[in-house]
Amino acid sequence: MYFAALLARTEDGWEASDTELDDVETLSDLMDLAREASVDEDTVLVFIEQEDAWFGVIRVDGEEDPRIYVSNASAAARSSYGEILLTDELLGREPGAEDEIAALEELVDLDDTEDDEPSVTIGSGRSAPAAESIDTIDPDDDPDAVPAGPIGEFGVLTDLGMSEKELLTLRNDALVEIADALGAAEVLETVR
Structure with a gap:
């Protein structure tokens, strides 16, 4: 309410x-x-x-x-x-930064994995190489965090x-x- x-x-x-x-x-x-x-x-x-x-x-x-x-x-x-x-x-x-990042991600695979290497999806929808522990992902790196x-x-x-x-x-x-x-x-x- x-x-x-x-x-x-x-x-x-x-x-x-x-x-x-x-x-x-x-x-x-x-x-x-x-x-x-x-x-x-x-x-x-x-x-x-x-x-x-x-x-x-x-x-x-x-x-x-x-x-x-x-x-x-x-x-x-x-x-x-x-x-x-x-x-x-x-x-x-940065105003409009979210839109620019989303557009770039659609055009190019930006997750740093090789084509055959599996990736893991983390909380914000980003993917990280499978070898990287989710615990090592810094939440401060999330540009969408409030x-x-x-x-x-x-x-x-x-x-x-x-x-x-x-x-x-x-x-x-x-x-x-x-x-x-x-x-x-x-x-x-x-x-x-």
């Missing part, structure tokens, strides 16, 4: 609205939604939470690039809405009243605590 809300900063404080993510397929769609809620291109925060498994805060300031924080990247990677937030840039990957734990911009809310340390220690009811630190607990509660 997901909960998603927008908090838009105005001259009079924060305005909250719940939001449906059914039509959101990309980060760009999410940014458009946030910018539509913006008052005079002021800060808009998008909160997404999946039943205490993970939460994400996306900050949009006018036309600037979004600033993103995800509390548990590996849990978010298993979620359709979490995948939207886990961009190549956020994960430290780190466990928090990822993104830890200081995304610092100037709004929540320090990096406070953000990193949040677990249950994280969005309520964030809203409380921002002085927006009451308005968030109206849409929750």
Whole structure:
């Protein structure tokens, strides 16, 4: 079960609205939604939470690039809405690298085995020579691996009243605590 809300900063404080993510397929769609809620291109925060498994805060300031924080990247990677937030840039990957590697692997056999030598398929779908022990495969070599734990911009809310340390220690009811630190607990509660 997901909960998603927008908090838009105005001259009079924060305005909250719940939001449906059914039509959101990309980060760009999410940014458009946030910018539509913006008052005079002021800060808009998008909160997404999946039943205490993970939460994400996306900050949009006018036309600037979004600033993103995800509390548990590996849990978010298993979620359709979490995948939207886990961009190549956020994960430290070269944009489009996955597509290029997949295309090359289709064209050329890149597993370093001879034609008669059997190979072993390992967890990520890559093959390794049979003589190589699976224990010696370094999981850090997997370009598709998503780190466990928090990822993104830890200081995304610092100037709004929540320090990096406070953000990193949040677990249950994280969005309520964030809203409380921002002085927006009451308005968030109206849409929750």
